Amino acid sequence: MAIVGKEAPSTPQPGKKGSFLTRPIGGSKPRAAKPPSVKNSARATVLGAAPRADLLPPEITAEHKQRARQRSLWLGVVGALLIAVVGTGAAFVHNVSAAAGLAAAQDETIRLQSELAAHSQVRDIKENVATSEEAQRVGGSTDVDWKTYLTNLQATLPGGVAITSVLIETGSPIADYAQSAVPLEGARIGTLTFEATSPTLPSIPTWLNGLATLDGFVDAVPNSVAIVEDGSYTVSITMHINAEAYSGRFTPEEEAE
Template identity: 50%
Template sequence: MRSSKRDAAITVGGAPRVDLLPPEVRAERRAASTTRRTWLGVVVLVAATVVASGAATLGSLSAADDLTVVQSETSTLLAQQAKFSEVRDTQSQVDLIESGQAVGGSTDIDWATYLRSVQGTLPVGVTVTSVSLDQASPLESYAQGTSPLEGSRVATVVFTATSPTLPAVPVWLDGLATLPGFADATPGSVAFSDGVYEATVTMHITADAFSGRFDEKDD
């Protein structure tokens, strides 16, 4: 006679056990175990959320700090650029003034120094008593002579000198020829009055006499 499957599940020789708990108690225990596992999952989820939130907060704070640093550096650069802009504006004004001086002073002649040099070429006892000056302008060309014997000029000096003796005008002209910018010189009238001789000389000057005081200098 074959044994049924239920009979095969019976353990022979085992310790006898009897489950006297009511089904309701077992159900409550299973529910309590399930509840504990559920709360454990909730705690783990909350902890993970807190960690993630903290990391995000730290990242946000770090980004905010970086932004503050960048903004501070930008403000510093803008302030420096503003200072440099003021310097550039000032330098531009200086350059403009210097350019204006270079143009306006391009025909400048240091007449005080030049006339002292004229006096220095004359013989002892000869004194310059009057001077008439005419020179080029940076805005227009200087009028040139009509005689082919007259050289190119940028200025004309007409001076009168007195001498206790008869003027040796050729000697005067030889001395004037040593001056920078000398183009030519022409003697004028010679007169005698009150015991002195008075002679007039017309002298033309070239661009070599320009002072160059206002020329733009290379750095």
């Protein structure tokens, strides 16, 4: 009885094409497997890098970081101290310079005061002169050159007429002259009441027209006309004058202009 066994697969001979069963389906060549991607691997090894391994305990690493922070803090403190020292030194130098300047100014003030004391008499004299000039200016603000004014008044009268008496009333630097309460009468600074004798019957209008030519004339009123025993006449006239009659002798030139 013959035993029929399975036929062993024949080994393909070199140079011969194998059976179609041994070829990949589709007739393509088998592709080589790609190496694992470095990007897709979380713990991919960097090729060519020096191998490293941190074998120190975490406590030592933390201590090193703490020491580095402490060194940074100490450096900051030292820098702040240096800035404070420099600022203090600059302030000290400034104070010393300011004190020196103040001392120099005080010395100069003392020197000037000494010079002023040496010339105090001259200064006092100048002050007295200035005070006198001011007092003279104020006191002379109401000055009238009466000698010249009466001479001019006499010149306005007709020939042969002579002034025999004059009564003058004026204001002062501290008290103004009282003004008239009569309406339309001009302002006045004084009143002259004079008497004059005339050998003939006087023409009062002619006298008044002559008086109107005087500086500061405001108005004039005849008071009375009387005949004397020798045949002459006595005339009394009241005349008012204004500020134009002031002489201005004591007014500084710059104010007068």
